[in-house]
Amino acid sequence: MNKELFSYLFVIIALIVGALYYNHTIQSPIVSSLNAIKTSYHNMNQSIKKSFDEHFFQADTIKNLRTDLEKYENNHLVMQELANEIHNLYQENYSPFKIQTEVELVRTISYEKFGNFNRLWIEVPDYNSSKIYGLTYKELVAGIIIAKNGRALALLNQDIKSAYAVYIGNNSAPGIVHGNNDNLLIVNFIPAWFNIKEGDEVITSGLDKMFIKGLKVGRVLSITSAQGYQNAIIEPYYKSNEPNYFHMIRNIR
DSSP states (O other): OHHHHHHHHHHHHHHHHHHHHHOHHHHHHHHHHHHHHHHHHHHHHHHHHHHHHHHHSHHHHHHHHHHHHHHHHHHHHHHHHHHHHHHHHHHHTTOOOOOOOEEEEEEEEEESSTTOTTEEEEEOTTOOTTSOEEEEETTEEEEEEEEETTEEEEEETTSTTOEEEEEETTTTEEEEEEEOSSSSEEEEEEETTSOOOTTOEEEEOSTTSSSOTTOEEEEEEEEEEETTEEEEEEEESOOOSSOSEEEEEEEOO
16 A cells, blocks of 8 residues: 555656646746745845945955955056047047947856756846847856746856857957857867867857957867868866856947
């Protein structure tokens, strides 16, 4: 009798788990509720930590902020000088070009599914689900942000559906990089007439309207040829050890 009861319970639990995992109608409201709870938890945890730090570490915090402020002020002046020079060059040459890049700090809520570390739900205010956005960590490319069920889902570099345009080496050989659910990346559709070699650096080209040009992706480990194109295996610079905060490129020129 106990064995029969155990068997029935096991079957019922398996059916419930399967329905939650594969059925979007059931899964969507549950995921939304869980994400709302996780967001509230993160906000409360961050608020408590901030209050604790402000109370017990005021002196150290003020000292560090002063040091950082000096660096930021210096960098701001340098960037302002460069921006003014570029603006003057545009005016002197009657160029219609404008710099309108918008970058925004975004926070991770949770992994999309347990066991898949390449997909993360992201908290994005005023999210436009009709666009695909570039995702960075400092000056390194981390992946892209797509819409799933109307919410922002980050596909990190290693995800097979994370793809964007890149240049390789000093000759700026064009290609499309994507993940393979492994630690390495693959660049496809590199024209055969470009000379690329192991150790060449891979950067974003900016031609996909997701990233600005020149963000670092990784370095070439090996090269193969097939059907008139070259393919390259890339070791990425960004390692997703603590995926808590990123920068999202909301808009480029």
